[in-house]
Amino acid sequence: MKASLNERRNFLTLILLLTFLFSLFAIDNEKGIVHSGGWATLQRLFSSLLQLDLSVALLTLAFKSSLLTFAYALLTLSLALIGGFFLAIFASGVFIPSTVLQAVARAILGFLRAIHELIWAWFFVAAVGLNPIGAVFALAIPYSGYLGKIFADTLQAVPHKPIAALKQAGATPLQLLFYGYLPQALPMMLSYTMYRLECAIRSSSVLSFVGLGGIGMQIQLSLQDLRYDQVWTFLIFLVGLIVLIDRWSYAVRKRVK
Numbered sequence: 001m002k003a004s005l006n007e008r009r010n011f012l013t014l015i016l017l018l019t020f021l022f023s024l025f026a027i028d029n030e031k032g033i034v035h036s037g038g039w040a041t042l043q044r045l046f047s048s049l050l051q052l053d054l055s056v057a058l059l060t061l062a063f064k065s066s067l068l069t070f071a072y073a074l075l076t077l078s079l080a081l082i083g084g085f086f087l088a089i090f091a092s093g094v095f096i097p098s099t100v101l102q103a104v105a106r107a108i109l110g111f112l113r114a115i116h117e118l119i120w121a122w123f124f125v126a127a128v129g130l131n132p133i134g135a136v137f138a139l140a141i142p143y144s145g146y147l148g149k150i151f152a153d154t155l156q157a158v159p160h161k162p163i164a165a166l167k168q169a170g171a172t173p174l175q176l177l178f179y180g181y182l183p184q185a186l187p188m189m190l191s192y193t194m195y196r197l198e199c200a201i202r203s204s205s206v207l208s209f210v211g212l213g214g215i216g217m218q219i220q221l222s223l224q225d226l227r228y229d230q231v232w233t234f235l236i237f238l239v240g241l242i243v244l245i246d247r248w249s250y251a252v253r254k255r256v257k
Contacts, residue, residue, distance in 0.1 A: 048228035058230060061218065062237040069214035070241060072136060073200035079140035080200075081193065084109075084147030091152035094181050095173050106152070113145030121207055135212035139203050143196060150192045151185070158184040187256050194249030198242055205238060215241075 089095045091105035117139050124134030163180045171179065205216030215238050222230040 045228050045231075049232050051229050052233050052236075053227070053229040054233065058233055062215065062234050065213070065215040065218045065234070066237045066241050069201055069204050069216065069238075072132065072204045072212055072214060073197060076136050076139040076143060076200045076204065077193065077197050079136070080143035080147055080196070083140070083144035084151060087144065087148040088151030088155060089177070091148060092155040094155050095177055105148075109145045109148040109152070111145070113142050113149065115142060117142050117203055117207065132212050135204070135207045138207065139200060143200065147193065147196060151189055154185045154188045154192075155181050187253065190256055191249070191253055194245070194252065197249075198245050201238075201241060201245065 087105050087109055090101050091109055093099075093102045120138035120141050121135060124131070124138050128134040158181055162184065163176060166176055166180045204212055204214060205219070208214060208216030208220050215234055219231055219234045219238075222228070222234065
């Protein structure tokens, strides 16, 4: 049995390796990987890292833009939590054990996360124009799918002995959810939610082109002006924001355990 399993693993590894090599040869590189001015641009970009723009005006702008990005990310995640949590309750079957309802809820979650936030952003741009509200919903919709999928799987994977004990004591489905499933699933759900908050910050930076503003828009403007010294300053603030969220996540998880 072990030999058969190892053979299948080796065969799969070989297939993946051949696919990777084939993809390298399939790339059209007749014009070269980097265009004629690419190396000079890269040299200027990385040399600007040693000449950061640390003026008071730019640091103030970077700080305010970082706060705005965090606010949008937090609003996005709050909306996604509401939608994802309720869909997860039905997709997991822990509240209403219906196969049909589970299938429908999981299909909705799959649809939400199958479409990238950039595509949702294009839809909302066509509907409401360059508006922060459209950008927030463009992020919240797929994030509802991500959170709902993980929440549903986490609820289904909790140990069933405490649940069985509550059922024998006559607990209602709502009591089973709040006193049986959620206390066991909460650490994992919270950990994934904090991770998605980091992703929301990065995504909100990318979606600056649809009117979201924040640190992403400042990076975009500085890139257009070829002010790489400012780009690095904004990037440092963005990285710092992610690190602070990571430390916050660690502190919250530590208290929940």
